[in-house]
Amino acid sequence: MENAGQLRRQYVDFVASLYHEGFLDDQFGQLQKLQDEGNPYFVVEVVSLYFEDSEKLMNNLTTALQQHVVDFKQIDAHVHQFKGSSSSIGAQRVKNTCVVFRDYCEEKNLDGCLKCLQQVKHEYYIVKNKLETMIRLERQILEAGGTIP
């Protein structure tokens, strides 16, 4: 079992890489600042809401793009929401994909939209994985008696 010191170093490196590789932007840091002893689960709560909301949105998008007659306005509305929530938690790559997605909606470009849907799902699952890893590391640090850097 790794000690708190090792885990903390792992955590710092891991989080740094997430920013460096553009998965997260400064907004995630803002969320962390809002967490304190009075609200120790704030980040986990927001992230969980994001996961739930995102899965719903992606399901809606998948369904909408399978329709015989595609409603691009409706799709744009979903993507707008997805872009907003991703921006609010700092999920930069997901947000950026949504920007491109909205452009295709405006052009009523079905092919472009389908490609973006694939891309946005891809980006979402990566960042979900990364965030879950981060949360798991935090828990491990606390269990090892350390404090989160």
Added chain:
Amino acid sequence: MSSGIDNETTQFHVLAVDDSIIDRKLIERLLKTSSYQVTTVDSGVKALEFLGLLEDHENADINKNTNSNPTFPPTGNFHHEMEVNLIITDYCMPGITGYDLLRKIKESRLLKDIPVVIMSSENVPTRINNCLQQGAHEFFIKPVQQSDVNKLRPHLLRGKSMENQPNNIIINSSKRKPIEECLSPSRLRAKLKELELVQ
């Protein structure tokens, strides 16, 4: 029940309106770090309900019919157990938009003096101008930051001091002056140029 005697310990109550659950959570946390009491609702309709604007005994209607001055001075917004001191709302919402909500509040005799702040993920100058012209005190680009929420306090304090001295002129204690609704369009444009609207 707030009597306005001790302003230092009286908490301000902010009503936050946003259809996004993530953004509601975020704005709630931001407002609570400033020690505001917060109520969140997920739609403009629910906001109007909470503010008492969807009920039959809305005072504006009564006054319209009787064609006389109200028999009591506007006591603000004691519809619910706690008054609302500021409303912060998202612009893009299904159903009634934040802009519609702003208009309805400004049209209400009871509620028109409550400061309203608009939030939007999109930086559209015409949208910002329209909201400010309609009486919004601030326009925040999302994601909303702590520094934005810090800008709310002067608006809240001004509201409190007006409550205690209803016949006084507006006491402007903030560095950034609010946009007065009576400005002519060209003065308003000049005023808007002065202000930093975007971070």
